[in-house]
Amino acid sequence: EAQVTQNPRYLITVTGKKLTVTCSQNMNHEYMSWYRQDPGLGLRQIYYSMNVEVTDKGDVPEGYKVSRKEKRNFPLILESPSPNQTSLYFCASSLNPAGAEGEQFFGPGTRLTVL
Amino acid sequence: ILNVEQSPQSLHVQEGDSTNFTCSFPSSNFYALHWYRWETAKSPEALFVMTLNGDEKKKGRISATLNTKEGYSYLYIKGSQPEDSATYLCALNDYKLSFGAGTTVTVRA
Numbered sequence: 001e002a003q004v005t006q007n008p009r010y011l012i013t014v015t016g017k018k019l020t021v022t023c024s025q026n027m028n029h030e031y032m033s034w035y036r037q038d039p040g041l042g043l044r045q046i047y048y049s050m051n052v053e054v055t056d057k058g059d060v061p062e063g064y065k066v067s068r069k070e071k072r073n074f075p076l077i078l079e080s081p082s083p084n085q086t087s088l089y090f091c092a093s094s095l096n097p098a099g100a101e102g103e104q105f106f107g108p109g110t111r112l113t114v115l
Numbered sequence: 116i117l118n119v120e121q122s123p124q125s126l127h128v129q130e131g132d133s134t135n136f137t138c139s140f141p142s143s144n145f146y147a148l149h150w151y152r153w154e155t156a157k158s159p160e161a162l163f164v165m166t167l168n169g170d171e172k173k174k175g176r177i178s179a180t181l182n183t184k185e186g187y188s189y190l191y192i193k194g195s196q197p198e199d200s201a202t203y204l205c206a207l208n209d210y211k212l213s214f215g216a217g218t219t220v221t222v223r224a
Contacts, residue, residue, distance in 0.1 A: 033212065035212075035214075040216065041216065042204065042214045042215055042216035042217055043159070043204065043206075043212075043214040044214070045211055045212050045213070045214075048210070048211060048212070050210065056210075056211075058211055058212075059211070059213070090158065090159070097146075097208075097210050098146035098147060098208055098209070098210055099146055099147055099164075099166060100147065100164050100166055101164075102146065102147050102149070102164060102208050103149060103161035103164045104149070104151070104159070104161065104206075104212065105161070106158035106159050106160070107158065108158055109158060
């Protein structure tokens with residue numbers, strides 16, 4: 001089954017404790033991206049990657065890191081989480097970065113709470 | 116950041132009625148405009164990707180139009196059904212994705 005998977009789905013942690021949220025897609029997609037969703041703000045892009053070893057900042061990259069060492073995986077790293085990073089996080093992928101094949105396939109989401 | 120605005124923020128529609136709502140943007144400098152449907156407790160799912168001025172797309176009872184010259188896209192739902200209740204997101208793609216805050220549609224039986 002073609003899908004984007006994220007782990008963990010739910011996480012409660014404390015300020016300053018490094019964490020990684022994994023994202024994997026099995027569709028051989030070039031483009032992968034991370035979003036956070038906060039009430040009233042919609043989805044905001046954190047980082048995106050157009051291919052292996054190519055990553056770029058989205059609109060809200062502060063406090064996050066990513067890597068794209070393999071085509072299928074795009075982990076999101078919070079080196080020192082803070083309470084303002086409490087949010088619902090989505091990973092997504094698409095065949096190509098833009099144009100008609102740019103539709104995003106979203107993972108199930110990760111709900112993160114930072115105390 | 117591409118400023119994407121959606122209106123209204125929410126709307127209620129009676130089952131069987133048709134409705135439409137708007138995505139507006141200040142610039143046509145993007146590769147595509149996307150519409151997504153997002154049901155509660157699920158992930159957003161793509162409805163349409165529109166790339167050209169004048170594009171019209173249709174999927175069942177849902178259709179969309181794009182006017183890049185005047186900076187808007189409309190999403191139409193014909194004969195609304197309870198299963199159409201969801202938040203509909205619009206996004207502009209210029210390699211970065213910029214989403215609007217969404218229009219939440221509630222269909223009353």
